Amino acid sequence: MAKIYAVIGTKGGTGKTSTSVNLASIFADMNQKVLLIDTDPAQNLSKYFNIPFPAEAGLTRLVTKADPTGCISQTGFPNLDIILNDDAKGDKGGPILPFLRESSSHIIYLNLALQTLNGEYDYIIIDTQGAGGLVQEAVILAADELISPVIPNYLDSTEFITGTVGLLRSLLPAPGMKTTIAGKPLPPCNAVINKMGRTRDARDVVEHLRKEFDQAGDGLVRVLNTIIPDLAVYNKAAGASEPAHHFEPARPSYSPSAKETMVNLAYELQPKLIGTAPLWEV
């Protein structure tokens, strides 16, 4: 059974695409079969890798036909496939949103499509647009678990609590109901602090977030122990079309490397992988 992670958040620029790529790549280097899916019309994930021979179809067929046939492209990295977003227009006239609006049953087509791929992958990681909306809701309903990068400052952490967590809670159809219309409980959300700086302010925000969700007591959100530092390597790796842990220029000695950070993230999310070393040597 593939484990389906959706990387979500109602704000742009928090690190959803970077986290999707880097987590998918570390899993792949741990010899896990991984599928990335780009659901953001900005297509940042689709453009991350240089893909010379894309598949004939992509996200549109997956979502509107509930059929992954012909949708899967090769990234060129072992164990790592991708479904490209071929709906660049999104809410400006692309085909996917009208389809989701046409019937309330259409929102679970993505869920159905991914079930047919279950035997072929260990992990499916879905990148999303930084906003609320029907596509993001369809993704959340298809996911087993969520990952939400949060930048440790006042505005971003407030947006996470009210925007992202608010969106999640709104997906329970009625007060008192425990399952979504996909017939599953709400997927739990792993908040991962991203772009951590070395300031008192950032540490205070992290502490506040941990307290907030420990006290909520409903298990919907956990703030991961793994923290992704604010480091140039994450941006430079994107420019080189490489996962960050493959691309490690000189780094400040006070910060863990991208490889250490991503290995820790993979182990924390999937304790059964603890001890599995990634094959990639920097």
Ligand SMILES: Nc1ncnc2c1ncn2[C@@H]1O[C@H](COP(=O)(O)OP(=O)(O)O)[C@@H](O)[C@H]1O
């Ligand atoms: N930990 C990090 N340190 C430094 N820069 C980062 C980090 N994570 C992401 N970035 C950079 O921040 C920008 C936004 O990240 P991205 O993953 O595209 O966010 P999103 O997909 O949420 O909009 C990109 O330029 C990316 O390279």
Ligand SMILES: [Mg+2]
């Ligand atoms: Mg993005």
